[in-house]
Amino acid sequence: MKKRYWILSILFVLLSIAIFWNYPKLDLISGFAAKNTASCHFADARSLRTIECEDNDIPLVNLATNAIDDDNRFATASVFGLKKRKAIWRDGLGSVLIDDDFDIHQKFEVPHRRQIATNLPFPYGDFPQKNTVFSDIDYKKLQTAVDSAFDTSNEKRKRTRAVIVIYKDHIIAEKYAPGFSKNSKILGWSMTKSITATLFGILQKQNKFDISKPAPIAEWQHDRRKKITVRDLLQMNSGLEWTEDYETISDATTMLFNSRDMGRVQLEKTAIANPGENWNYSSGTSNLLSGILRKQFKTHQQYLDFWYSALIDRIGMHSMFVETDMAGNYVGSSYAWATARDWAKFGLLYLHNGNWNGDRIFDKDWLDFVTTPTKGSEGRYGGHFWLNRGGFLPNVPRDTYSANGFQGQRVFIIPSKDLVVVRMGLTEGKKFDFDNFLSDILLSIK
Missing domain, CATH: 3.40.710.10 (DD-peptidase/beta-lactamase superfamily)
Known part of the structure; x- marks a missing residue:
């Protein structure tokens, strides 16, 4: 019992020291976490679990506890309950990390977007590109090169999410990690x-x-x-x-x-x-x-x-x-x-x-x-x-x-x-x- 008490006491002291030395950074840690969580979720529909395991998996940032409010479209983050930060989502302007003085009810201007549909193939239009085979490309060797950019099995080292290779205006190779696609932002x-x-x-x-x-x-x-x-x-x-x-x-x-x-x-x-x-x-x-x-x-x-x-x-x-x-x-x-x-x-x-x-x-x-x-x-x-x-x-x-x-x-x-x-x-x-x-x-x- 005494041994457990001393272990817990030592852990508490070590944690207290860590918080003391990093306390000034907590604003930045929770700020990064809240901003990134809001953007990843509302821009690309990533789950909180995915964001925490992937996007926010950065030393110190991964200490943050994050939450998402889908109804009101914001995310929050804090570190051990300290320095809570909030990022709100606004259509057209994305996510913004706010402070306590920010008026969330203020009116804001958004950019006007214009999309003109065309009957041209990629990259100049919305139609699929024509099937073109280039005689000067070794496609097997190309695919091997692209595949090598991605992790295998449960490896977490290269962490590539997307690769696209374009030659003479044609996509000659394209690959995405699980959970990502050509539509992922x-x-x-x-x-x-x-x-x-x-x-x-x-x-x-x-x-x-x-x-x-x-x-x-x-x-x-x-x-x-x-x-x-x-x-x-x-x-x-x-x-x-x-x-x-x-x-x-x-x-x-x-x-x-x-x-x-x-x-x-x-x-x-x-x-x-x-x-x-x-x-x-x-x-x-x-x-x-x-x-x-x-x-x-x-x-x-x-x-x-x-x-x-x-x-x-x-x-x-x-x-x-x-x-x-x-x-x-x-x-x-x-x-x-x-x-x-x-x-x-x-x-x-x-x-x-x-x-x-x-x-x-x-x-x-x-x-x-x-x-x-x-x-x-x-x-x-x-x-x-x-x-x-x-x-x-x-x-x-x-x-x-x-x-x-x-x-x-x-x-x-x-x-x-x-x-x-x-x-x-x-x-x-x-x-x-x-x-x-x-x-x-x-x-x-x-």
């Missing part, structure tokens, strides 16, 4: 940054914006930040202070889980270097760019509509939606959702240099900009796209570039092979070898 995380950037390319083609001019931010006009251009921001080379760390209380986590207007977090940071001297990846910069986009329109409704009319619905990514923060601005760093097929359409738009079946979305010089390495990135980063110029993926063509997101979301564009490859999942780094994955696919094409 999957969060792109930082692939959203590439969506945000593309809107500047569209405005520039319309002669409505010049990325080479200083950023139109009044608060910067009386200090060294006045020299920062939108080009600098798109290249993550503004010189602004920022810490992108998701394991601590950092600028990035504070912005995503404790800020009403996410764009202002980076806006209020001081300059620690001159533009072009300090490449520093920053999600805050992408949300600042979303705020700059808002300033290009007279009304909030026009801003909301532009993302869809100018890009998303224009190229038929009708499953895609982008979530907003409490201030009503799109979270341009992180919160775009779409099916794997619609993410692939985005890749195809870039593969075709901005021309979507005869509709010129952006000019070729925009493509040249986003695929030009930014100073200090060692050939790995361009204009809100990741590059392979420096050979980070040694067995993949150097002209490969991609939209990248947390946990291994990827849209790869490989112009020299007329290829787009999408992989959606929950792992990256040592657990998922993108170099081997892509090189095996490429070896199947003669």
Whole structure:
């Protein structure tokens, strides 16, 4: 009896110490859990069990206790009953993590969507693609390469959810993990940054914006930040202070889980270097760019509509939606959702240099900009796209570039092979070898 008492006492002390040291993080843990639970459930109809075992299966986040209210369309989360957070679902705007001062009864504008049915096959329409067999493809080898991206049996390592390979505008391979399909909406995380950037390319083609001019931010006009251009921001080379760390209380986590207007977090940071001297990846910069986009329109409704009319619905990514923060601005760093097929359409738009079946979305010089390495990135980063110029993926063509997101979301564009490859999942780094994955696919094409 005494032994059990001492064991329980020790466990209690250890738990108390753990809570003490991590208490400041609890807001972020429960915030992540509530937001992700609401989005996954209401956007893609995932069960609470699936969300907790898969989407929220992240160290510390998996400590949260979550609940879903289907009738009132919100989710809550807390850690050991502490720091309870709430995320509400709003049609057209997705899930938003709210604070105690947020008025859930306020009226809000939603983007107007337009879907035009066509009699064209994928990717330009809604009809099934024509059965086409390419003589230069070893389909057995291709299928083996795709299969190898997925876990077998009860393995939980690669955790791939979707793979789609498109060659010469045709789907030549497509596979989904159990519970997922071509209709499943999957969060792109930082692939959203590439969506945000593309809107500047569209405005520039319309002669409505010049990325080479200083950023139109009044608060910067009386200090060294006045020299920062939108080009600098798109290249993550503004010189602004920022810490992108998701394991601590950092600028990035504070912005995503404790800020009403996410764009202002980076806006209020001081300059620690001159533009072009300090490449520093920053999600805050992408949300600042979303705020700059808002300033290009007279009304909030026009801003909301532009993302869809100018890009998303224009190229038929009708499953895609982008979530907003409490201030009503799109979270341009992180919160775009779409099916794997619609993410692939985005890749195809870039593969075709901005021309979507005869509709010129952006000019070729925009493509040249986003695929030009930014100073200090060692050939790995361009204009809100990741590059392979420096050979980070040694067995993949150097002209490969991609939209990248947390946990291994990827849209790869490989112009020299007329290829787009999408992989959606929950792992990256040592657990998922993108170099081997892509090189095996490429070896199947003669």
